[in-house]
Amino acid sequence: MSTLHTVNKSPFERSAFISALNHLRPGDALLMLEDGVVGAHKSGAFAGLLAGAAAGCSVYVLVPDMMARGMKAEDLAPGVELVDYGGFVDLVAAHQKTQAWL
Amino acid sequence: MAETETRPAGTGVKKKFMYVNRKTPYGTIYALEALEVVLISAAFEQDVSVAFLDDGVYQLASGQNTSGIGMKNFSPTYKALGDYEVKKLYVERESLDERGLKPEDLIEIVYEDEDFAEKPLVRIVSRAELTEIMAQQDVLLNF
Numbered sequence: 001m002s003t004l005h006t007v008n009k010s011p012f013e014r015s016a017f018i019s020a021l022n023h024l025r026p027g028d029a030l031l032m033l034e035d036g037v038v039g040a041h042k043s044g045a046f047a048g049l050l051a052g053a054a055a056g057c058s059v060y061v062l063v064p065d066m067m068a069r070g071m072k073a074e075d076l077a078p079g080v081e082l083v084d085y086g087g088f089v090d091l092v093a094a095h096q097k098t099q100a101w102l
Numbered sequence: 103m104a105e106t107e108t109r110p111a112g113t114g115v116k117k118k119f120m121y122v123n124r125k126t127p128y129g130t131i132y133a134l135e136a137l138e139v140v141l142i143s144a145a146f147e148q149d150v151s152v153a154f155l156d157d158g159v160y161q162l163a164s165g166q167n168t169s170g171i172g173m174k175n176f177s178p179t180y181k182a183l184g185d186y187e188v189k190k191l192y193v194e195r196e197s198l199d200e201r202g203l204k205p206e207d208l209i210e211i212v213y214e215d216e217d218f219a220e221k222p223l224v225r226i227v228s229r230a231e232l233t234e235i236m237a238q239q240d241v242l243l244n245f
Contacts, residue, residue, distance in 0.1 A: 008129075010126055012157050012200070034129050035129035038160065041201060042202060043202025043203075044201050045200045045201070045202075063170065064170025065128075065170075067166075067168075067169075068127075068128050068166055068167060068168040068170065068171050069127065069160050069163060070160065070163030070165045070166045070167075071163075075202070
């Protein structure tokens with residue numbers, strides 16, 4: 001029973017990202033989209049938390065939202081994977097349910 | 103609070119206005135609205151400053167490409183601020199650091215002075231410096 005967790009708010013502004021990390025189970029996936037993408041920066045304040053809490057889980061960033069904010073693939077923390085809108089749909093289909101942290 | 107003359111509005115009183123930007127460019131409408139208000143305010147010949155801190159620093163990130171999200175990339179408009187006599191742009195250094203960003207990750211905004219020399223408009227300031235600059239303002243508008 002794996003879950004896709006989505007986070008669409010900046011971790012610098014809301015606690016949704018932290019809460020999502022705190023409720024991940026092995027095998028779950030975390031998708032960072034919209035303003036949520038900024039938490040995936042490798043040199044940012046949340047890189048360490050992301051690496052620790054997401055062990056055993058897959059972490060994805062939605063590419064169009066990343067690009068809109070001037071971020072590039074090489075800015076992302078190690079292990080973060082890229083998905084486009086089609087990949088987003090595939091993630092939803094691949095998990096029993098989606099929890100959208102707002 | 104700086105001293106200002108007590109005269110009716112519209113008779114030449116100049117106040118120090120600061121627009122405080124603390125949000126990412128596309129997640130909400132705040133950033134675009136702030137930019138429009140700044141451009142409008144430039145017509146009133148006030149002393150205008152614009153601050154970018156917290157997630158607001160992303161508004162000036164270079165290389166924004168919005169082709170995938172169906173929204174207009176309005177970041178080039180910031181480059182026109184100098185032409186509107188808005189010449190005081192402050193970016194908080196600690197906000198950049200926390201986000202893994204460096205000053206060179208920001209778009210270049212210049213102003214052409216009387217000698218036609220291009221001068222940078224963005225000043226990277228510390229949190230303590232920005233605190234003092236905020237304290238000198240008459241009006242602070244947050245977006």
